[in-house]
């Protein structure tokens with residue numbers, strides 16, 4: 001249990017937090033328009049009526065980010081490997097991968113969603129799907145594969161070159177050295193940043209609402225438009241928080257564990 | 268010296284290596300016969316590590332050639348990986364794989380590079396570890412071992428592909444003095460078992476004791492070579508004399524090589 005100084009610290013932290021919270025509540029609550037705002041954004045009735053529909057629509061977001069993540073993890077790795085290729089004959093692959101990453105990291109997601117989600121189906125090409133869900137998936141996979149490939153690449157580069165050289169000296173090929181020596185060591189280090197990107201992906205599933213996919217945010221907007229009350233949007237926000245906060249804590253825990261492991265290990 | 272010399276296992280001919288335009292190896296000619304133990308001595312920066320890395324096909328060379336069992340081999344070869352399996356190298360910094368156990372470290376190359384079955388690879392690794400007195404460390408991770416033990420695991424790992432030549436780059440320099448002896452002992456018994464070895468070392472007493480031949484390297488050139496007795500006893504080149512004088516004055520009261 002908490003010992004003397006730690007316990008005192010906890011008390012001080014609790015007290016100061018309560019004071020700040022009370023001050024904020026008082027300031028907001030005493031503003032003349034607060035009753036209006038409260039009715040518009042935090043209406044208990046609208047919360048309970050919107051919850052079932054908004055929560056059900058959230059299953060679309062879940063489907064979207066699970067399918068997307070399953071595609072992003074391997075695609076991101078392939079892009080990272082393509083960027084680390086040194087063979088001159090395969091230079092086009094490396095250049096393509098570099099342009100891909102620069103492009104999808106450099107352009108705002110919402111623009112990419114517009115262009116791919118509306119533009120490509122508008123071409124009316126035979127055999128090209130038109131469903132918004134499909135294009136929502138494609139855009140998220142492209143954007144996040146670019147981000148995730150950079151996470152992998154940083155992880156691979158964080159492993160000292162002497163490790164790869166030791167593997168090559170044993171007669172392993174470059175691919176084998178990556179597969180058995182570099183990537184397994186890099187993987188542990190990239191889990192926290194990968195989870196961070198995963199959280200970002202979950203939030204960005206709301207962006208595809210602009211393509212007309214009735215996911216949770218779109219559903220909330222529909223309910224808001226019908227009732228002239230913003231509470232459904234708050235319901236959606238709450239659902240996102242319920243999912244993302246535990247993941248954020250997990251990332252922190254893993255990152256702290258990794259730091260400790262590195263401090264504890266030799267060299 | 269009447270009998271014809273047996274064909275060398277490894278031969279370096281006119282080897283040159285540049286870093287950023289600067290000549291680091293300047294026409295090295297060196298060959299090792301089977302079972303021969305050659306020690307490379309020389310001040311730090313003289314090019315010993317570079318020579319070993321080039322000989323192991325870990326880096327391209329700028330001129331000259333490398334021959335293994337009479338066949339020319341090169342960094343650029345398509346089958347350079349295969350050649351590297353026939354050469355073992357141990358680095359000063361161990362470079363063990365921290366995510367693998369000692370046994371897995373040693374078994375990795377037989378399994379992956381030689382395509383042995385996992386069981387056969389493990390059997391070979393166990394035998395090697397046993398012969399180096401590391402049997403009971405097989406399941407440990409490298410960071411649980413002492414420096415001397417780690418370096419002996421690195422030796423076992425390099426031997427696991429059954430190389431024709433073992434290249435060793437100052438493998439005791441990163442060790443506490445008390446741990447040096449156990450690693451040198453391992454090398455001594457490898458030499459006795461007939462392993463062909465090229466050893467870069469600062470341990471002059473050890474070199475005098477174990478080497479068939481000593482090569483003195485300075486500024487990327489092989490200045491002088493000969494039997495330990497000759498090099499340590501009556502060096503001819505003034506540069507060799509100067510180097511040995513400096514080494515002896517540093518090692519002070521310690522038992523100097525070659526009496």
Ligand SMILES: Nc1ncnc2c1ncn2[C@@H]1O[C@H](COP(=O)(O)OP(=O)(O)O)[C@@H](O)[C@H]1O
Pocket residue numbers: 286287291309310311312313314315316317318
């Ligand atoms: N990767 C490298 N890039 C540039 N210069 C290097 C590199 N490796 C070694 N050198 C230089 O080559 C020379 C020989 O170094 P090295 O082979 O490590 O000598 P030794 O092992 O005898 O101490 C040194 O001057 C060193 O600075």
Ligand SMILES: [Mg+2]
Pocket residue numbers: 315316317436437
């Ligand atoms: Mg060196």
